[in-house]
Amino acid sequence: MDAVLMELLPLVRSGHCCSQLLMHLTLQLQGTENQPLVESMKGLCHGIGRSDGPCGLLTGGACALSLLGHKNGAPIQMLEPMLNEYASWFYDRVEGYGGYDCDNVAQGLNAKKPGDAMPDPVACGALLSECWGKILELAESYEIMP
Secondary structure (H helix, E strand, C coil): CCHHHHHHHHHHHCCCCHHHHHHHHHHHHHCCCCHHHHHHHHHHHHHHHHCCCECHHHHHHHHHHHHHCEECCEECCCHHHHHHHHHHHHHHHCHHHCCCEHHHHHHHCCCCCCCCCCCCHHHHHHHHHHHHHHHHHHHHHCCCCC
């Protein structure tokens, strides 16, 4: 297990989901805390409340990049292309899973068996780490690193 995942383990154990974990890492990168923002990311968990919505690693990653991509209260000029690049990367990464919704991604990662109610956070952890790496790569590429 990599260092990022080890650091997040207490948050996973306390019930934080993928989108919340990505926001936690983003705030940590910025050197700030904002617990209400992290809690608000719960709305993206498990495909937006198990509604067959997109994986929280996709939506949470977009929120993380959007937060990084705002300077002095305004979005950077390249915010949309950066978000598009992240989404395209994510779609390519999970292409073989039958879709980018939480359920398909979790099953594609062998994170859950059909009929399980929730994705397995341990099995999803490697993809979370990949997503965080892509976020950092994009932040550096678009010159938005704090």
